[in-house]
Amino acid sequence: MINNDDHNSIALDSDFIDMYQVEKFEQQYYDEGYYLLGDETKDEYAARMMAEIQNKAAEIIKEQQQKAIAPDPLAAMKAFNQWIVWREEPNPKPDGKPIKEPKNPATGYAANAHNPRIWMSYEAAVAAAERMSKGSPKPFRVGFTFTAATKLFFFDLDNCIDTDTGEIRTEATELMDLFPGCMVERSVSGKGFHVVGTYEGDEPLHDKKADGWLELYTDKRFMALGLDDGRKGDAGMKATVELNKLIEMRFKPELISADGKEVTAEWTTEYDPKWNGFEDIDEQLTKALAAQPSNDRLMAGKASFAELHAGSNAGFPGDSEADAAYFFDLAYWFGRNCDVIEAVALSSDRARDKWEGQVYSNGDTWLRREIKAAVARQTKVYDKGFRSEDGNRKVLEQVEYLALMAEAQRKAVVDGIDHAHVDILRHVDDSHIWKRLSQHYAYLQYLPVAACKYKPQDLQTAIFSARINCQ
Template identity: 30%
Template sequence: MVTPPTADALPAAIVDRDQWVCWRTQERDGKPTKVPIRPGTTQFASTTDPDTWTDFATARDGALATPVDGLGFVFTADDPLVGIDLDDCRDPDAAAPTAWAADLIDTLDSYTEVSPSGTGFHVLVTGSLPGGRNRAGDLELYDRARFFTVTGDHVAATPATIESRTEAVATVVDQELAAETDDTATTSGDDMWGTAETTTTTASAPADAGADTVPLSDDELLDRAKHAANGEKFTRLWNGTTSGYESHSEADMALCRQLAFWTGGDSARVDRLFRRSGLYREKWDTVHYADGSTYGEKTVERAVAATDDAYTPPEATDSAAADATQATA
């Protein structure tokens, strides 16, 4: 066993809670599985029984005195904590995350540590976890009835504290989990949660009406957007300012939704205009999804699908009125 971390190496938000267990690896169905152990004993702990948990100091002493592999923290419905588990996304030799994991860690921007195996990461945030599917592939998110192994091997580029990230968590769920369920029936749940449900989700088709939806040049359209009632907000986003948003991804979606309005839901034009903005970055063209979609493609698709209203140029309305008058003359 690696020496367990001290309290000083961990965020106070978890150290101060009496939700600590130890853990050890046990073979289950032919696979190694981490199981919770009651500190100071060799008995199993339960992620739903507080009587089997203890304070941090007692758990640490137990980890040093009994044959276990490390410390663990239990998530409950009564605390505001959410744990995000990223597996098989770190090369221990290079000590660096894959591009996929780096993007998620950047989006969440909260305390992150390396998992015991050295091949994954655990991110801790406070906030709310959306209902529905909580896992897909190498990504899992939990807020109750589960425990995380805790190593204290902090990723230096991330905050040393656990940050409030409800919107960022929703973004991760939307971008990484919802995409996995599009057009499929999926069974979700976990034996430690004791629940399972079947959900059918159908992807919304983006309204790509073509380049003539709003018959204005790109420059004219942008000028109108910048001088509209909410033009100041549009201009900040257009110039690449992300203040007021929990993450760069949140800002990307906000700008794309505004562009979806101004272009009448023309996804190709939204993409073309976004690439001219200060928010555009290399991540836009990175493949993020199992179907081969890039981050940018999926962001535009969701922005267009979520935007119900569309801009109608006054001259288009005038033209339609004139045509109607001629038709009845």
């Protein structure tokens, strides 16, 4: 019997001990010449060797017992079928570091980590990575996609380990000490750490990057699972207070990262200068509701803007994710004007009590906080087409000119004039007006009819007629 460090009695396997009987050590004492050294007697040598073997056995048994009773650090993450496979690929930028590219497990091609169609269980992801790695010049690895629905946070500390000396940056150690009991692992590069834990309540508002080496995510991010050696703690450890403390220290909510840039989240009351939509809110909303969803959203099976407006969560994990997509769409259609976005959102069938019932310390409602975040992330705004009266006038002049040329061509043919001698339309064709105006065919409905003696449909007919005659 051997006592371990906790003074718990551990019974060694008798077969294990039989392999190292005292008689064998005594024979070894003579066979390997230890007796010539004169440092130990035969009995002392045998006793020392037995003690070493028994201590090693005790260490092995203790390690096995600890593994048997210790919680799986990844258990809270494995509860969600949001695992993916990825492989390191060259960065298209000449000086960029390799990228971690999510892959479709069925095809091996690049995929979107946030597309639920490629998500799977942890076990399935591990099996897929092993299968795909066979014959591949680079190994496929496993990753986990974070969403607000998981209530998990991912704190990434990059380039804080000296790979030559193994020394850990003091500041990194201090930050990780904020989260006792949470899951901690080394990143796959061996140069950084991952900390994963859980939080309670609503998803906290926070910036995503800080100081050039720290990142924090609670949604829309996949984590490349790190190195297995030394992984400890529990990803299911609740650390709401600790997370909020970290946010206050390094990821203040006043700054929201949009496309990797820090942007001040402000409440806007005017339209973005690039927006060119209908001033009448109802008219603009009608236009938005009639629009076709993007190909990305169709491929992902996610609700269109019209469906989100009607309260659907189709294709999204829950209310929060669908709300975020809805506000992002509103920021596009209504020119990042927070006042208008709020009014439209509250009039929708999507509105919930939480939107105005939850108020933060700065006075913002939950709805206002989310709208500001969406406006900060949205970089595009709606543009219906013709932007100015001057632009309209120039287009009208060109369209009317083409219509007049078509009329001249028609009269020339009727009067029996040889088509070869009618060079006007050839001149029009040579001047590439067709090319310049081709984009305007779909916009004829927006032309101010009062400014033109021709009706839009008549102009369109004249344009096509003239173009046919120019062939």
